[in-house]
Amino acid sequence: MDAPTIVTSELPLADLAQKLRPAAAVPPELAGAPTADDVEPPSAQETAPRALFEDKYHRSTGRFADRVFRLATGSCAAVVASLILVVVLYMVKGSVPAFRDHGLGAIISPVWDPTNQKYGALAFLFGTAYTSLIGMAIALPLAVLTAVALVEILPSGLAKVLSLAVELLAAIPSVLLGLWGIFELVPLVRRFEISIYKSPLGLRRLPIFSGAPLGVGFLAAGLLLAIMALPFILSVSREVLLQVPRAQREAAYALGATRWQAIRKFILPYSWKGIFGASLLGLARVLGETMAVTMVIGNTPQIKASLFASGYTLASVIANEFTEAPSDLAISALISLGLILLLLSVTLNAAARIMLFYLNRSAGAPQVAK
C-alpha cells in the first residue's frame, strides 16, 4: 500500500475520494449491502438469555461480586452516616437522668457542687464563651492580616515557607501545647500581669485587669486558643483571598490605587464573607478544645470579667471531674455538659459550612474543601 499523503484542504473533495482511498475494489457482494431502509429490527420480545452475548472466555460479568462490593462499601458509608446520629442519641440518652433530676433550668445556675447535688453550669458556659472570645479576638485579626501578607505582599517563596510553618502549628497535639503553656507561656503571662498590676496608671482597678496576677486563667487559656485557631482561620482565609479573580485586582490597580488601597477596598470586601465563614469554623473548633485549656485555666468555676481570673470551661470540667464523679447523677450531669458542647460545635460547624457552600456556589468558585 502506498504511504498515505498528507491531506490539505486545497484538494477538491471529488479528487480526494479517489486519490487517498487505498486501491481496493468494492467487492461485488457488497454492492447490494443493506441500507438503513432494509434493516428490520428483530422483535424485542425474546426474554431468554441471548447466545450472542455470552462471553468467549467464559468470564463472569461480576454481577454477584458487584452486589457484594456495593453492599460492603455501602455498609461502611452507612456506619459513617449513622455515627453522627449515634453520637447525638447517646449524649441525649446519657443526659436524661440529669435533666430529670434538675431540669434544664438548673443548667444556668452558677453553682457547681456535685457532692451537694448542685449542677449549675453557668460558670462553664461563661468560661467557654470568654476564652473562645479572647482566642478569636486575637486570632482573627492576626490571621487575616497574615493571610493578606502571605497572598498579597510577600514573595511567593517566602510565603510558602511561612504558610508551612503556620500549618505545622496545627499539627501540634493540644496536650503538648498545654505542656508548653504551663511551663513557658504561663510564666510570661504572669510577668505581663504583674507589670499591669504594678502599673502606676492603676490599671489593676479596671475590672478586666482585676484580681491576683497568677498567670493561669482566662488570658493564658485565650492565648493558647488563639494559637490553635490561627492556622485554621489562616488557611481558609488564604484560600479565599487566592480565589479573588484577577480581574478585580487589575481593575483596582488600573484605577491608580496603591497596593494597600486595593487590598482594603477591593480584595478584602470581596473576601469577607469567606473569612467570616472561616472564623465560624475556627470558633467551632476552639469551643471543644480540652487539654491545652485545662492545663492553664486554673480550674476554678467562677464568673469573673477579669483576664487575670481563673476559670473553667465545659470541656475542662468534663476532663477533670469525670473519673472522680461522686455519683451516677454527677456523671449524667457531666454528659449533659458534653451534650451542650456537642450541640454548640455541630450547629456552628454546620451553619458555617452551609454558608460557605452557598457563598462558593454564587461566586462560581471551586469549593473550599475543609
Place this chain on the structure above:
Amino acid sequence: MMSSHRLRKFHGRLMETVCLLAALAAVVPLFAFLWHLVAMGAGAFSPALFTHLPMPPGELGGGLKNAILGSVLVVGTATVLGIPVGIGAAVFMTEFARPSLTSALRFACDVLSGVPSIVMGLLAYQVVVRPMHHFSAFSGSIALAFIMLPVVVITTQEMLRLVPHSLREAGHALGIPAWRIASSISVRAAAPGILTGAILAMSRIAGETAPMLFTSFGNPFLSMDPKAPIATLPHTIFTYAISPYEDWHRLAWGGALILVLGILGATLLSRLILWWHQRSLNS
C-alpha cells in the same frame, strides 16, 4: 505637609508593615514551642526513656515504656478498625452513590469532623466502658476510631475525585465489572494519596488525650491487654505535666519530643510516598 498621594502611600506602607508583623507574630509560637521542646526534651532523651517503666512519684529515674507501647496498641487497633471502614465509605461515595447521596454523606463527615474529641470519648464511654464495667484499651481504640473515620473518609474521597473520569470510562468500555473498576482502577490510581491520608490520620489520633481520660484511663504498669486500662503517651504527658514532681516534668518533655518526632516521621513518610509514586510514574 505631605501631598494626599504621599499620605496614601505612607498609610499603605504602614498597613503593609502591620501585616508583615502579623505574619511574623503568627510564626513565633511555633518556633517558641519547638525551641523549648528541643531544649527540655533533649535533656530527658535517653534509652531509659524507652526501656524503663515509670517510678512511683518522687523517685527518680523511670521511663515511658508502658505509655509508648500502650499508644502503639491503642492507635494500632484504632487504625485497623477505622481505616478500612473509612476507605470503604469513601469508595462507595465516589464510585457508586448518586451525587445527592454523596453530598449528604460528605456533609455528615464534615460535621462529624467538628465533633469535639472529648465528646467522642463520652460516646465510647457509654458504648464500651459502661457495658464492660471497666476502662480498657479497647474502648480507647473505639474512641480514636470514631475520631479518625471522618478524616479518612474525606481525604480518601478527595484523592478518588482526583482520578480522571476517563480512566473509569476506559474500564467500562472494556467490559470490566463495576466493582473491579472501583478497586483496580480508581483506588489503585489514588492509592498513594489514600495511604498518605491514612498515615496522617494515624498521627493525628496518636496525639489525642481527652478521650483517653475515661476510656483507656491510664495505667502505671506495663499492660498489653486490650480489656484492661492502659497508659498512652499523650495521657501520661498530661498526668506528669500537671503533677508537682520535677522528674515527672522532665519525663513529660521527653515524651513530648517522642510524640513530635513520631508525627514528624509520619509526615515525612507520607511525603516520601508521594514523591516516590510521582517518580515511578515519570520513569
Place this chain on the structure above:
Amino acid sequence: MLACQDLKIEFDRKQVLKGVTLAFPAQKISAIIGPSGCGKSTLLRAFNRMHDLTPGAKVTGSVTLNGVEIYHDAEDPVLIRRRIGMVFQKANPFPTLSIFENTISGLRLSGVGNRGLLQEAAEKALVDAALWDEVKDRLKSSPMSLSGGQQQRLCIARALAVDPEVLLMDEPCSALDPIATSKIEELMFRLRERLTVVIVTHNMQQAARASDRTAFLWMGELVEEGETEAIFTSPKKSMTEDYITGRFG
C-alpha cells in the same frame, strides 16, 4: 452488522438525538460526520450502552448487533461492551499499569488469569495495533513514556485484546499529528478484515479517505448516509453538499 432504528436520546429532558436509523455493515469502516454538537459522540456511545452510566440519560429506540437487540433488559451491558469495544478521543491508558498490563487489562480485570493466554493476546493485540515493534522491548515500562500517538495505539491494542466484533472510535485522531493519524488509519484498514469499525470524526478529509460508508448527522438528525464516494462526490441533499464544501460547520 451493527444497526439502530429510530434511536432517540435525551439528557435531562433535553433531546440530543431525534430518531436516527442507521446500519453499519460488517467488515467495513463507517464514518459519522457532522458539525460540533450534532450528536455524533452521543450516537456512538449508544452502541455500547455507555449512556447507562450517565444519570439523566434516556435512550429509546432499538440498537441491534447482528439482529439481536442490545438494549433488552436481559442483556448485561458488561457482556455487550466486551463485544463492542471503544476507543476515546484522548488516549487514556491506565497510568499505574505497565504497557503489557494495560494491553491485557480488559482480560485480566474481568477474570482471565491464564498467563499464556494473556501473553498471546497481548502480542496479537499490539501487532494489530501496529505498536508491537515499538514496545516489544519495554513491555514493563510505564505507558506515560510513550508519545501521544503511541498511547492511542496502546488504547486500541487494549480494546482489541478483548477480541470484540465491533470497534467504535470516537475522534481517535483529533489530538494527534498527521503522521500518527496516518498510522492509525493504516491499522484501521487492516482491522476491517475482521471487525466492523465505526469512526466518528470531525475531519472530513479523514472520513473521505478512510471510510467505506459515511453518515452525515446534523442537530441530532441523520441527513444522509451511503457509500463514502457517493456522499462526497454526489451528495443527494444540499445540506450535505454545503457541509462538505465547508459552507458551514
